[in-house]
Amino acid sequence: MGYVLGLQCRECGRQYPKEPLHVCEFCFGPLEIVYDYEQIRRVLTRESIARGPRNMWRYQPLLPLDGEPTVGQQVGFTPLVKAKRLGKVLGLNNLYLKNDCVNHPTLSFKDRVVAVAVSKAIEFKYDTVACASTGNLANSVAAHAAEAGLKSYIFIPADIEMTKVVGTLVYGTTLVGIRGVYDEVNRLCSEIAANFHWAFVNITIRPFYGDGSKTFGYEIAEQLGWKAPDHVVIPVAGSSLITKVYKAFHEFQHLGLIDEVKTKIHAAQASGCAPVTTAIKEGRDFIKPVIPNTIAKSIAIGNPADGYYGIKTVNESGGYGEDVSDDEIVECIKLLAQTEGIFAETAGGVTLGVARKLIAQGRIQPEDVTVLAITGNGIKTQEAVMEKVGSPVVIDPRLSAFQDLFNGKEGK
Amino acid sequence: MPILVRVPTPLQKLTGNRGEVNASGSNVKEVLSNLEDQFKGIRERLYDDSGTLRRFINIYVNDEDIRFLQGESTKVKEGDEISIVPAIAGGK
Numbered sequence: 001m002g003y004v005l006g007l008q009c010r011e012c013g014r015q016y017p018k019e020p021l022h023v024c025e026f027c028f029g030p031l032e033i034v035y036d037y038e039q040i041r042r043v044l045t046r047e048s049i050a051r052g053p054r055n056m057w058r059y060q061p062l063l064p065l066d067g068e069p070t071v072g073q074q075v076g077f078t079p080l081v082k083a084k085r086l087g088k089v090l091g092l093n094n095l096y097l098k099n100d101c102v103n104h105p106t107l108s109f110k111d112r113v114v115a116v117a118v119s120k121a122i123e124f125k126y127d128t129v130a131c132a133s134t135g136n137l138a139n140s141v142a143a144h145a146a147e148a149g150l151k152s153y154i155f156i157p158a159d160i161e162m163t164k165v166v167g168t169l170v171y172g173t174t175l176v177g178i179r180g181v182y183d184e185v186n187r188l189c190s191e192i193a194a195n196f197h198w199a200f201v202n203i204t205i206r207p208f209y210g211d212g213s214k215t216f217g218y219e220i221a222e223q224l225g226w227k228a229p230d231h232v233v234i235p236v237a238g239s240s241l242i243t244k245v246y247k248a249f250h251e252f253q254h255l256g257l258i259d260e261v262k263t264k265i266h267a268a269q270a271s272g273c274a275p276v277t278t279a280i281k282e283g284r285d286f287i288k289p290v291i292p293n294t295i296a297k298s299i300a301i302g303n304p305a306d307g308y309y310g311i312k313t314v315n316e317s318g319g320y321g322e323d324v325s326d327d328e329i330v331e332c333i334k335l336l337a338q339t340e341g342i343f344a345e346t347a348g349g350v351t352l353g354v355a356r357k358l359i360a361q362g363r364i365q366p367e368d369v370t371v372l373a374i375t376g377n378g379i380k381t382q383e384a385v386m387e388k389v390g391s392p393v394v395i396d397p398r399l400s401a402f403q404d405l406f407n408g409k410e411g412k
Numbered sequence: 413m414p415i416l417v418r419v420p421t422p423l424q425k426l427t428g429n430r431g432e433v434n435a436s437g438s439n440v441k442e443v444l445s446n447l448e449d450q451f452k453g454i455r456e457r458l459y460d461d462s463g464t465l466r467r468f469i470n471i472y473v474n475d476e477d478i479r480f481l482q483g484e485s486t487k488v489k490e491g492d493e494i495s496i497v498p499a500i501a502g503g504k
Contacts, residue, residue: 011466028469029467305499
């Protein structure tokens with residue numbers, strides 16, 4: 001019942017069968033899934049989607065499984081929030097937040113990719129799943145492995161946020177902290193992947209995994225009433241999500257589900273780790289790797305795997321790239337929380353900060369339909385704001401004590 | 413003057429299953445060109461049709477990525493080591 005024809009190298013076009021492969025043997029380019037769009041066109045309509053489950057599997061023909069998903073059946077279809085108060089602050093009349101802070105079950109967009117990857121790992125008959133992660137992916141792989149009853153090994157930089165460590169260990173995984181930055185973890189994992197028969201979700205079965213991100217884009221288009229927005233601002237780490245959202249809109253257009261796509265895709269990075277946006281600003285099509293140094297640890301990848309394609313996506317769409325400082329990230333986490341009641345992780349602060357810059361530069365206009373990708377929950381990165389949101393006022397349990405406080409405040 | 417070149421597994425079919433070979437040249441470009449002289453067919457694996465180094469190949473001189481040095485013009489001398497490493501298609 002699947003619609004996958006095979007895999008194809010994005011660089012040289014060589015074709016491969018539908019197997020757990022991720023790199024072209026000839027030119028080392030990344031492989032991507034080839035779908036049978038003619039068959040999909042026959043089964044997938046706005047009506048068929050609308051009749052589907054209220055989760056990411058409503059788009060199942062566009063996902064690379066042969067059978068039904070076996071884990072993560074409730075992932076996705078998160079709210080697209082019309083952000084009126086934040087819009088007013090920013091001077092935008094059609095601002096939306098795609099809120100994956102409340103994605104099921106681990107509160108980030110990573111549940112989308114992992115639901116596909118772990119279901120696919122089961123189809124490929126692996127008994128162990130693994131990943132290299134900055135935290136959100138770790139949480140999600142550990143949770144879905146537990147749901148599936150698979151063994152899991154998870155590799156992280158040893159210094160990530162404690163909440164993400166605890167939120168991985170609780171699922172009963174083997175968590176390995178590496179003394180190094182994410183890029184070193186990733187490189188080590190590619191060596192481990194070559195020596196162990198495990199489904200490394202973001203390495204060995206990466207083409208399948210990555211396509212789970214497309215649902216983030218499908219949902220935006222459907223929730224806007226079957227149209228692509230004028231702008232999407234997306235936080236960039238490895239550059240996978242940004243390319244997949246763009247692909248999602250264009251697949252919908254190709255299938256006749258939406259009209260012509262004119263969406264400008266904008267990349268958002270932290271100034272302490274901005275290899276992609278720096279390349280965009282300098283007009284380069286290649287990445288100069290950097291050593292990350294930012295509180296936005298979830299997106300701190302100095303040598304992004306899909307960086308070239310991230311740059312290409314932004315340029316092709318007519319978008320731009322910007323980066324913001326750690327102070328701006330914290331300020332924007334608070335701004336989002338205090339205008340919309342949404343507590344996003346550091347990457348959300350990056351996205352909002354960058355959107356604000358793009359507006360100031362005139363790249364986003366007041367009436368444009370603009371979507372900010374809010375990809376993870378602030379409860380997971382509390383360290384970033386802990387000292388910067390004040391502290392509770394402590395009083396004795398007497399009405400007069402409160403009245404003193406209240407009056408004191410009133411008097412100020 | 414010999415430069416040691418480390419060859420990744422997928423290319424070792426071309427080097428007689430050797431992971432380390434000697435090549436000569438005064439910069440990276442010359443050394444890679446000398447590799448083709450020794451091991452026919454390696455060039456098309458490293459360079460695309462327009463003659464630019466393939467995007468998903470990383471070259472290191474003494475463990476430093478040549479993108480941080482002078483690219484293919486990076487000078488090398490006897491005793492230096494060049495590593496050819498496929499970019500890892502991994503990432504968060």
